[in-house]
Amino acid sequence: MKSFLLYLRSSNNMSNISELTLTKIVAGIKKREFTSEEATNSFITKSKKSKKLNTYITECFEQALKSAKNFDEKKDFNGLLSGVPLAVKDLFCTKNVKTTAGSKILHNFIPTYESTVTKNLWSQGAFLLGKLNCDEFAMGSSNETSFFGNVKNPYGEKLVPGGSSGGSASALAAGLTPATIGTDTGGSIRQPASFTGTVGLKPTYGRCSRWGIVAFASSLDQAGPMTNNVEDSALLLQAMSGYDPKDSTSVNKKVDNYLSNLTENIKGLKIGIPKEYRVDKMPSEIDDLWKKGIEYLKDGGAIIKNISLEHTMYALPAYYIVAPAEASSNLARYDGVKYGHRAKGKNLIEMYENTRSEGFGNEVKRRILIGTYVLSSGYYDAYYLKAQKVRQLIKNDFDKAFNDVDAILTPSTPSSAFKIGDKSDDPVSMYLNDIFTVPVNLSGLPAISVPAGYDKNNLPLGLQLIGKPFDEQTILNISLAIEKRANFKKNYKVWWS
Amino acid sequence: MTNKKFDYFISGEKSKWEIIIGLEVHAQISSQSKLFSSSSTKFGSEPNTQVSLVDSGFPGMLPVINQFCVEQSIKTGLGLKAKINLNSVFDRKNYFYADLPQGYQISQYKNPIVGEGELILDMPYGTKKIRIERLHLEQDAGKSIHDMDPENSFVDLNRSGVALMEIVSKPDLRSPEEVSFYIKKLRSIMRYLGTCDGNMQEGSLRADVNVSVRKVGDKKFGTRCEIKNVNSIKFMEMAIEYEANRQVQLLESGKIIDQETRLFDTKKNSTRSMRSKEDAHDYRYFPDPDLLPLNLEKSLIDKLKKELPELPDQKKERFIKEHNLSSYEANILVSEKEISDYYEEVIKDCDKKLATNWITVELFAVLNKKNLTINQSPVSAKNLSSLIKMITSGKISGKIAKDVFEKMQSGDNDPTQIVEKEGLLQQSDPKELEKIIVTVISKNQDKVEQYKSGKEKLFGYFVGEIMKVSKGKANPKLVNEILKKKLH
Numbered sequence: 001m002k003s004f005l006l007y008l009r010s011s012n013n014m015s016n017i018s019e020l021t022l023t024k025i026v027a028g029i030k031k032r033e034f035t036s037e038e039a040t041n042s043f044i045t046k047s048k049k050s051k052k053l054n055t056y057i058t059e060c061f062e063q064a065l066k067s068a069k070n071f072d073e074k075k076d077f078n079g080l081l082s083g084v085p086l087a088v089k090d091l092f093c094t095k096n097v098k099t100t101a102g103s104k105i106l107h108n109f110i111p112t113y114e115s116t117v118t119k120n121l122w123s124q125g126a127f128l129l130g131k132l133n134c135d136e137f138a139m140g141s142s143n144e145t146s147f148f149g150n151v152k153n154p155y156g157e158k159l160v161p162g163g164s165s166g167g168s169a170s171a172l173a174a175g176l177t178p179a180t181i182g183t184d185t186g187g188s189i190r191q192p193a194s195f196t197g198t199v200g201l202k203p204t205y206g207r208c209s210r211w212g213i214v215a216f217a218s219s220l221d222q223a224g225p226m227t228n229n230v231e232d233s234a235l236l237l238q239a240m241s242g243y244d245p246k247d248s249t250s251v252n253k254k255v256d257n258y259l260s261n262l263t264e265n266i267k268g269l270k271i272g273i274p275k276e277y278r279v280d281k282m283p284s285e286i287d288d289l290w291k292k293g294i295e296y297l298k299d300g301g302a303i304i305k306n307i308s309l310e311h312t313m314y315a316l317p318a319y320y321i322v323a324p325a326e327a328s329s330n331l332a333r334y335d336g337v338k339y340g341h342r343a344k345g346k347n348l349i350e351m352y353e354n355t356r357s358e359g360f361g362n363e364v365k366r367r368i369l370i371g372t373y374v375l376s377s378g379y380y381d382a383y384y385l386k387a388q389k390v391r392q393l394i395k396n397d398f399d400k401a402f403n404d405v406d407a408i409l410t411p412s413t414p415s416s417a418f419k420i421g422d423k424s425d426d427p428v429s430m431y432l433n434d435i436f437t438v439p440v441n442l443s444g445l446p447a448i449s450v451p452a453g454y455d456k457n458n459l460p461l462g463l464q465l466i467g468k469p470f471d472e473q474t475i476l477n478i479s480l481a482i483e484k485r486a487n488f489k490k491n492y493k494v495w496w497s
Numbered sequence: 498m499t500n501k502k503f504d505y506f507i508s509g510e511k512s513k514w515e516i517i518i519g520l521e522v523h524a525q526i527s528s529q530s531k532l533f534s535s536s537s538t539k540f541g542s543e544p545n546t547q548v549s550l551v552d553s554g555f556p557g558m559l560p561v562i563n564q565f566c567v568e569q570s571i572k573t574g575l576g577l578k579a580k581i582n583l584n585s586v587f588d589r590k591n592y593f594y595a596d597l598p599q600g601y602q603i604s605q606y607k608n609p610i611v612g613e614g615e616l617i618l619d620m621p622y623g624t625k626k627i628r629i630e631r632l633h634l635e636q637d638a639g640k641s642i643h644d645m646d647p648e649n650s651f652v653d654l655n656r657s658g659v660a661l662m663e664i665v666s667k668p669d670l671r672s673p674e675e676v677s678f679y680i681k682k683l684r685s686i687m688r689y690l691g692t693c694d695g696n697m698q699e700g701s702l703r704a705d706v707n708v709s710v711r712k713v714g715d716k717k718f719g720t721r722c723e724i725k726n727v728n729s730i731k732f733m734e735m736a737i738e739y740e741a742n743r744q745v746q747l748l749e750s751g752k753i754i755d756q757e758t759r760l761f762d763t764k765k766n767s768t769r770s771m772r773s774k775e776d777a778h779d780y781r782y783f784p785d786p787d788l789l790p791l792n793l794e795k796s797l798i799d800k801l802k803k804e805l806p807e808l809p810d811q812k813k814e815r816f817i818k819e820h821n822l823s824s825y826e827a828n829i830l831v832s833e834k835e836i837s838d839y840y841e842e843v844i845k846d847c848d849k850k851l852a853t854n855w856i857t858v859e860l861f862a863v864l865n866k867k868n869l870t871i872n873q874s875p876v877s878a879k880n881l882s883s884l885i886k887m888i889t890s891g892k893i894s895g896k897i898a899k900d901v902f903e904k905m906q907s908g909d910n911d912p913t914q915i916v917e918k919e920g921l922l923q924q925s926d927p928k929e930l931e932k933i934i935v936t937v938i939s940k941n942q943d944k945v946e947q948y949k950s951g952k953e954k955l956f957g958y959f960v961g962e963i964m965k966v967s968k969g970k971a972n973p974k975l976v977n978e979i980l981k982k983k984l985h
Contacts, residue, residue: 332600
């Protein structure tokens, strides 16, 4: 009998572990089907073979193996993520592990502290596998602005993975980490999830602590789970969420048991379809996907309602004032005085100028300039203040809509993954990619992107569900109902290893 | 004291000028920890030993408001009879400097926690009300040190993030003396409240001084200059005087005043331009998205109001009414909380009028001479009180009391013990006194004759002689009575 068990274990092809979902890996380790070390090795092996994707900025493989072995000795199964290795976006500060935010200015920065969100994951039994590539300071929609080079999409060598959590999305889709976490300021979790056929959830603003996350735009930033399926999303959200007294904007509200409450039963739920999201020049396949989504929901017994979010068209311009304004101030601390890159200069001002000129990339500089401009005396009222008023109107639209519906269904993005270099010289066309995601950040609402189909080139497309504040459960449930019906499968060919 | 008139004007060559002054006082809140972090605020520690990740602007660090500092600022607002705003907002004031780790200072711009209030000054020419425009909370920056190395500057972040109250007055002050009174009164109120220790040497109280001049009789204000960061009352007075005269000279020679920020050079006793209005920073204020608006419960304000201690103005009124003190005496006694505490301790069981005299005359003379504060007084309130009791009960004379007081100063000695040990008890036995008086008279028969023939001034001579013989212990009242009888 003993030899039979051994046979079973060794026959379990380790690279197959990396094909499993997070929930299955947690269960597998718990049921002793494989060890944490075996699971970790499986992801490390695959990661090592996948350098072409350029997903990692920092690999922590040795440390991860140590943690895995340590876990296997102690076998403490009390956590939600016991024995699981996780790679995370390089925007989360990790104690004693380099944290770059994808920027030259932090290329040598090693925090002495751990972000609350990653700390939550580690206290649930997970450990760090590595730090994943992202757009510089999370500013970008293609992962092309990273100082550490662009990330490639498993769905095509020439395709962007989306951004800013592009490294996370790509690593997840390629099976280099069982799940991951990203941050979403204007769509940085949902858009790359949509581009890579994965599930990305941006929680309600205040659900997850921002403490220890390199800030982009404080009133919009929110960390969230990126996973292979909806079930994993529920599990990871549960593990990472929670009130943090160190973040004044985090909300003291009980974290639900998203996983055990998860159900595909959506009968009677009212789902809003906002007419303003049918934008000009939107590819018909996006519209078709949206219709298909509506059919899935009707099939599940949900009630479809047409709604209006009338200020939607002002969301993008408002976002591109508020976010750069906050960023221009948040990034002032990178001045070469205390940590990170420092250039030489004859005096303090020259040192600042050289440090920031060398340390920041073009997109970051562009946004600092925009942000500085819109906050300048004489322009503040016309830009920043007006944008904040628009923001309130957009939020009011949602509040009103949620009097009638339980959730809102939209496409996640106006297109599938685009080619590397396609939009990098045209910031406005790049910004337009966030058109469906930014209103959600401006309103602080939870939203999820769930893969629901493919375009004509067989590239994944996602649908977005927007929920009421702190009602992540409902959008998870609806996503599950879509997932079951869409029956989305990874259909890329491995070209990178 | 109100017979004096305000007369501080600058006489130029052509006209008589009036100075208009407004103050922005930066008062460090007395608190254990900083405004947005738990670092200690202790003064004088080794550089960069009281710095958290928040104070030094590390990536991903977030501010969390210190509720105690909020309450301290509310108390101060209440002490200034000001309106407390239930809703206020923290803003970011953006500028680059090496000792400003975040690249911005968290302050309050459009919506401060405290609105309009007032401060009453007791000037020699009567009371004067100075209007307070606002009080807001903000964090301090660190300190740049430029003189330790020929090539490098050093930065000490111990102060970075320390809580300050910026208290802005309306332009109601008219002379350096009024500024001095204003600062002293403000400091006194905050010390009564325990919200700021007012220690100017340690930088707990600094001020930016706005100065302009106008011809006496003019209604319109002139262009003002702001003198930055003056950290002593004496320097404030000197800076204002210099600056006002500079402005008068410019105006009288037909020039105009540039609105600018100036620095006071304490060595040259002059102000010099720091930056012009054109070079002024654009601070790009906007609400700090890391902090929620500060919403206060009215119940908190009510609670703090109830807990307010008696403040100098109220105390003064009470002293005048209940202790029958003059306004002048009361002013001195309430000017500092420690003095009034001392006074109230002394008068627990002794004569109030006598206590007032002893404190304001004898004790203050000693403190001034030795450059001590009342807390460092060599004579404790308890012992001063016993001394005064011995005077009123006739155990010692006022003159002896002064000798005893002198002896009390070396190590706060108990006056009753001194009197006992040195046999200084007043001689009040009429028989004993009579003996002395008879001896003195018999030794001075010639003077007795002169006295009897009309030279009544000699009475004092006899008293003096009797005192000499009794070594000052003779009860002067009894001596007078007995001597009169004997000389008849």
